[in-house]
Structures are given as structure tokens and as C-alpha cells.
Amino acid sequence: MNCVERYLAKAAGVAETTAGQDLSCKVSYVAAHDVTAPIAIDMFRRIGVKKVFDPDRVALIVDHIYPANSEKARNNVWAMKDFADEFGVHLYHRGEGVIHQLMYEKHRAQPGELVVIADSHTGTCGGYGAVGVGVGSTELAAAMATGRLDLEVPQVIQIYLTGKRRSNVFGKDLILYLGSLFGTDYLVDRAMVFTGPGIEDLSVAERMTVCNMGIELGAMITLFGTVEKEPDTLEVKEIDLGSLEPQIARPFSPANVVPVREVAGTPVTQVVVGSCTNGRLNDMEQVAKAFEGKHVHPDVNTLVVPASKEILDEMERRGWCRIIRDAGATVLNPGCGSCFGAHEGLTSERDTVVSTTNRNFPGRMGSMKAKIYLASPATAAATALAGKITVPGEE
Amino acid sequence: MEIIKGKVIVLGDDVDTDQILPGYAMAEPYDQLGNFAMAGLAGLDFKSVYEPGSIIVAGRNFGCGSSREQAPIALHQLGVSLVMAKGFARIFRRNAINIGLPVWAADIADRLKTGDLAEVDLEKGTVAVNGTVYEFTPMAPTVLKTLEYGGLIPRVRAELGIE
Known part of the structure; x- marks a missing residue:
């Protein structure tokens, strides 16, 4: 057995398994955010059970649209608050950060444990050896009710x-x-x-x-x-x-990748550093190091979004927020920021963006015509300073 | 399950969830999501070709991207009767079945054009278009059963005997 088979066999309580087998696995942590939780809550109530499998292992996190940008978004937060009050699960609704970072900081799974989150980027916990499976709201509701997830062992x-x-x-x-x-x-x-x-x-x-x-x-x-x-x-x-x-994904697919040098020199109007992909302290360090004593290019709107409040606090202790602001960039509140196109830095058709986020689909950050490139924080920071796509370390 | 008949709308590869339901529509009330279905589709004004009950036919990796269950819900509410694609992203595929939207892996996009009328028998795995019948692997019985109940939650409730 490979490690995925070993982990899933353990979670299912069986001695052996192999790719292709259907298993019912015990889940260690379950979580959802303000886009997926409201429907999951509705589905959970439709199932008709009276409690979640273990309130201490369930977290609801407001990260996608915080603070609310509309009455509708605010109502979604209230739905989560009401559910947390009723069922005793963990609730984060004061801008504590992005779900995948908060799960690392507050509810960290052990290597090999199964984490089920209603978000596609649940695999993030694989960075510390946990098995993350992203699901939709209905499957999440079922996992909240039963503490289990049915899956097919993957190759x-x-x-x-x-x-x-x-x-x-x-x-x-x-x-x-x-x-x-x-x-x-x-x-x-x-x-x-x-x-x-x-x-x-x-x-x-x-x-x-x-x-x-x-x-x-x-x-x-x-x-x-x-x-x-x-x-x-x-x-x-x-x-x-x-x-x-250094690599970069060109519009409009995360897999449309070339070395940065092949598109170096492309003029850019917005740079975003942050998200569950690259909003951690090591990412912020790349920005602070690059920006110290310098100023971003006047044509570039530069947005820096820490993935959590803990990270933002540490950035302040180290003086990085001051460095970033003095460089002419904006430090936004922790959360998903402009990554998924709901608020905080939407584009028009005139924009070309270099972002450290995970998707550059058409319209991902507003305009269908805005061009989004995906790269590392070091590449993004060097690009913000130069006003054009730049290989870091070769400015 | 009944035979699905509808007008075909042919799309390309990698139709992602932001195209199916853009991020700005995500906080909309559940029953309004259908109004935003395919609002972010690149290269085609979906509403201009859509008729009630249309069948979407696509290439590789349909539904890639986000886990937002709102994406298949929006297609379902609009009245899309079936999505056939060469392949689906895993989370979208599961979400669609869970909320009762039929999605079926059938590599047929290259043989059809928008406006064709198709008759699809998921149990037999056949697609009849313009007098030609194409055959594919039938939909798995367990998936068909969930769809017949209208999704996973109604199926589970029925199986548990909850009124």
C-alpha cells in the first residue's frame, strides 16, 4: 500500500485497501465558509438530524466576503452564526482569516488524518501531511451529520x-x-x-x-x-x-505555464499577493524584502492580503506593514480578498494582473477581458516594482 | 429514468465554475441562482441559444475550479436537463448528482453542433441525433438511483424513512 491507501484504510478501519475500492472513512475535521456553509446548513437541516457528529471538530469560517459587501452576504453570516449557536460548532466571523490557514492555526490535523472542507482548495492541508478532500455543500452536510465520508480510493x-x-x-x-x-x-x-x-x-x-x-x-x-x-x-x-x-501561468488557465522570462516585460496594472495559496508569513517576507526602501511602479495597484490575522499581527511586529505601505502598496484585511471576484480589487477590461492566487479563469477577478497571470510572491513583488512582468533576482 | 430530449448547446474544454456561476453571484439567495447560470461564459451568450430543457455538451474537465454547489444548482434551476462531457472535474460531478442534475461522461462534443435535437437514454447509454445512434458506457445504476430521487438528500431521507 502507498501512503494514501494506508491513511484511508486506517480512517475506514480496515487492514488493507487498494485503488478503486469504495470506503467509508472517519473524518477528523469538517469545515465550510460563507459561500458553501449556507447551503450546507440548509441541507443539514433537511437531513433532519438533531446534532453534528462532534461540535469540537466542525468549524464555520467567514473568509470569502468579509466584511459583508451586501445585505445578502451579511445574511449568509447570520445563517452561520445561528447554526453555530444552535449546534455548538466553532465560528470565525471577525476576519480571522482564510479557512485553510485557520484550520492550520486552530484545528490542525495530524499527518494521515482526513479533513473534509466544502472548498476546492482543501488539499492545502497535505502540506502538513493530512489528507484533504474538497467537497460541495451537500456532502459537507452529510459529513457534519455522520462524521464520515464515502470515497473511492484514488490511484x-x-x-x-x-x-x-x-x-x-x-x-x-x-x-x-x-x-x-x-x-x-x-x-x-x-x-x-x-x-x-x-x-x-x-x-x-x-x-x-x-x-x-x-x-x-x-x-x-x-x-x-x-x-x-x-x-x-x-x-x-x-x-x-x-x-x-521561476514559472508563470498566462491567461486563462492555471496550466498555461511558461518560464517567467518568456513573458518578462509585459506591462501590468495590478499586483495581488495573498490568498490561501500564497498569503503566509514566508510569502509576506518576500514582499517586505523586495519593497524595503523602494516604491511600487506608479501604474501598478498593489494589494497585499495576509491569509490570517495571526500573520498580519506578525507582519506588524516585524515592521513589514509599514514597509509595504511606504512602498505605495495597500495591506488589506485578512481573507480571500480579490481572488475570486466578489470584492476588494476587481478589474476592468483595461487591467493586466499578476497575482499569487490560484486561478486565472476568464472573469475570475471581475472583467472577462482582464488578463490574469499567476506567479510566486517574489515574482509578483518584482513585477510591482518594475511595472512589468519581471524575473525575481534579475531586476 | 425517462429518456431526456432537448436542444444541444455545444461548449469547449475546461468550462470552469466561474463561467457557470461567477463569484459575484455567490451570495444570491438560493432560489435566484438560476438567473445567473452561465453568466460568465466566455465566447458565447448562453441565454441567446438556451431553450428550456437544453442539453449542454462539452469537452474535457467540465466544472473545473470551485467546489461551489451553486454552479450545478444554477444550471438545474435554469432547466438544463443534462450535461454530457468528455470529462468532469470531480467535485462538480459529485455536486451535480447530489443536487439532482444529470451529468454523464460521453465524448460526443465533436460530433454534435448547437441546435441539434438529441434523445438520450442514460440507462442504455445511447444518444440519438439526426437519425444516428451513438453508444457510450451507461450511467452507473447507483448514480441513476440518486437522480431518480432528485438528489442525495431526498434519497437518504427516503432510505431512512424520514417523512
């Missing part, structure tokens, strides 16, 4: 990492590069597992970025294993981290 694509990355290459560049290899659907219903000595060159935060975007390749589960090669995987792809250079 595993193993990414065996060797070497050390260059100073301008990050987890984001690795996952973008994998997108260029696999495309958007090769991993549908499959799992992607990272092993090999190269994983030691990626911090947990960098690993979370990698796992966050597994879904953009279609993956059901993405996680980091150990340096040891896993047995029983469908295929093994070896990648030397030292061979990678």
Missing part, C-alpha cells in the same frame, strides 16, 4: 523530488511547472504525493502552496509524504528542484 501519481531550488524558485513555481506537465485534468479522481530528498528543501508553508493548487490539475488529494519512495503508485515522476526556474 497515486508520485512526484519524487531531488536537488535544491534556486533562491528565486518557490513552491508556487514547482506546482505551476507541474501544471504545464500534467494539464488541468490528468489528475482528476487521482492523488498526487510528493516524496524524495528534495521535499526537505520546501518548508511546510511552501508545501501548503504546492498542495493548495493540486486541484488546478484536477487532483482529489495532494499531500507530502516522506523522503522515502512510496510503493504501489501508478507512476513516478522525478523532478530535480535545481533545474526549475
Whole structure:
């Protein structure tokens, strides 16, 4: 058995399993946010059960639209508050941060534990070895009621990492590069597992970025294993981290990836650093380091969105907020920010954006015609300063 | 399950959930979501070709992106009767079945054009268009059963004997 099979077998309480088998697995944590929770709550009430499986293992988190940008959005928050009051589950509705970061900070699963969140980027917890499966609202309601998730054990694509990355290459560049290899659907219903000595060159935060975007390749589960090669995987792809250079996804697909140098010089009007993909302290450090004593290009609207209040607090302690503001950029409240096109930095057709977020679909950040490029915080910061797409470290 | 008849609307690969239901529509009340179905579709004014009961026919990876159950709900409320695609993103596929929208893996987009009338038998796995019958792997019985109940919650309630 490979590690995904071992973990899922344990969660299902069986000695052995193999790809293709249907299992009913015990869930360790369940969570939903203000886009998915309201329907999940409605579905939960329709099931007709009187309690959630374990209130201490259920969290509702307002991150997508905080503070509310409409009466409707505010009503969704009230629905979550009412549910939390009635069933005793955890509620975060004061701008504490993005769901995947808060689960890491407040409700961290152990390696191998199953995490079910009504959000597609649930794989993020694979950065610390947990098994994250993203679901919709109905399946989440069922998981809240039963504490279990029915699933089919996926085949595993193993990414065996060797070497050390260059100073301008990050987890984001690795996952973008994998997108260029696999495309958007090769991993549908499959799992992607990272092993090999190269994983030691990626911090947990960098690993979370990698796992966050597994879904953009279609993956059901993405996680980091150990340096040891896993047995029983469908295929093994070896990648030397030292061979990678900074990568960027061009409009309008996260898998439409080239090295940054191939599009260097493209004028940019907005830069966004943040989200569940790249809003952690190490990401903010890249921005603060690049911006110190400098000013962003006058044509670039630069938005920095920490993934949580804890991260924002630490940025303030270290003086990074001051550096970022003095550089002419804006530090926004923790949350999903402009990533998904509801508020806080929407585009018009005149905009070209470099963003550290996870999707550049048409209309993702407002205008259908706005061009969105996806890159690492280092690339985004260098681009904000230069006003055009720039390879970090080669300004 | 009854045979599904409808006008075909052919779309391309990677039709993502932001195109099916844009982020700005996400906080809309549940019963209003159908008004925003396909509001973000690139390259086609969906409403101009849509007729009640239309069948969407697409390429690879339909429904990629977000876990928002609002996306299949919006198509279902609008009255789309079926989505046939070469492939579906995992979460969208499960969401659609769970809320009672038939989605079926059938690689037929290249053989049809928008405006064709199709008759689809999911149990037999056949698609009849312009006198030609195409055959695919029939829909799995367990999926058909959930659809016949109108989705996962009605099925579970019925199976648990909840009135």
C-alpha cells in the first residue's frame, strides 16, 4: 500500500485497501465558509438530524466576503452564526482569516488524518501531511451529520523530488511547472504525493502552496509524504528542484505555464499577493524584502492580503506593514480578498494582473477581458516594482 | 429514468465554475441562482441559444475550479436537463448528482453542433441525433438511483424513512 491507501484504510478501519475500492472513512475535521456553509446548513437541516457528529471538530469560517459587501452576504453570516449557536460548532466571523490557514492555526490535523472542507482548495492541508478532500455543500452536510465520508480510493501519481531550488524558485513555481506537465485534468479522481530528498528543501508553508493548487490539475488529494519512495503508485515522476526556474501561468488557465522570462516585460496594472495559496508569513517576507526602501511602479495597484490575522499581527511586529505601505502598496484585511471576484480589487477590461492566487479563469477577478497571470510572491513583488512582468533576482 | 430530449448547446474544454456561476453571484439567495447560470461564459451568450430543457455538451474537465454547489444548482434551476462531457472535474460531478442534475461522461462534443435535437437514454447509454445512434458506457445504476430521487438528500431521507 502507498501512503494514501494506508491513511484511508486506517480512517475506514480496515487492514488493507487498494485503488478503486469504495470506503467509508472517519473524518477528523469538517469545515465550510460563507459561500458553501449556507447551503450546507440548509441541507443539514433537511437531513433532519438533531446534532453534528462532534461540535469540537466542525468549524464555520467567514473568509470569502468579509466584511459583508451586501445585505445578502451579511445574511449568509447570520445563517452561520445561528447554526453555530444552535449546534455548538466553532465560528470565525471577525476576519480571522482564510479557512485553510485557520484550520492550520486552530484545528490542525495530524499527518494521515482526513479533513473534509466544502472548498476546492482543501488539499492545502497535505502540506502538513493530512489528507484533504474538497467537497460541495451537500456532502459537507452529510459529513457534519455522520462524521464520515464515502470515497473511492484514488490511484497515486508520485512526484519524487531531488536537488535544491534556486533562491528565486518557490513552491508556487514547482506546482505551476507541474501544471504545464500534467494539464488541468490528468489528475482528476487521482492523488498526487510528493516524496524524495528534495521535499526537505520546501518548508511546510511552501508545501501548503504546492498542495493548495493540486486541484488546478484536477487532483482529489495532494499531500507530502516522506523522503522515502512510496510503493504501489501508478507512476513516478522525478523532478530535480535545481533545474526549475521561476514559472508563470498566462491567461486563462492555471496550466498555461511558461518560464517567467518568456513573458518578462509585459506591462501590468495590478499586483495581488495573498490568498490561501500564497498569503503566509514566508510569502509576506518576500514582499517586505523586495519593497524595503523602494516604491511600487506608479501604474501598478498593489494589494497585499495576509491569509490570517495571526500573520498580519506578525507582519506588524516585524515592521513589514509599514514597509509595504511606504512602498505605495495597500495591506488589506485578512481573507480571500480579490481572488475570486466578489470584492476588494476587481478589474476592468483595461487591467493586466499578476497575482499569487490560484486561478486565472476568464472573469475570475471581475472583467472577462482582464488578463490574469499567476506567479510566486517574489515574482509578483518584482513585477510591482518594475511595472512589468519581471524575473525575481534579475531586476 | 425517462429518456431526456432537448436542444444541444455545444461548449469547449475546461468550462470552469466561474463561467457557470461567477463569484459575484455567490451570495444570491438560493432560489435566484438560476438567473445567473452561465453568466460568465466566455465566447458565447448562453441565454441567446438556451431553450428550456437544453442539453449542454462539452469537452474535457467540465466544472473545473470551485467546489461551489451553486454552479450545478444554477444550471438545474435554469432547466438544463443534462450535461454530457468528455470529462468532469470531480467535485462538480459529485455536486451535480447530489443536487439532482444529470451529468454523464460521453465524448460526443465533436460530433454534435448547437441546435441539434438529441434523445438520450442514460440507462442504455445511447444518444440519438439526426437519425444516428451513438453508444457510450451507461450511467452507473447507483448514480441513476440518486437522480431518480432528485438528489442525495431526498434519497437518504427516503432510505431512512424520514417523512
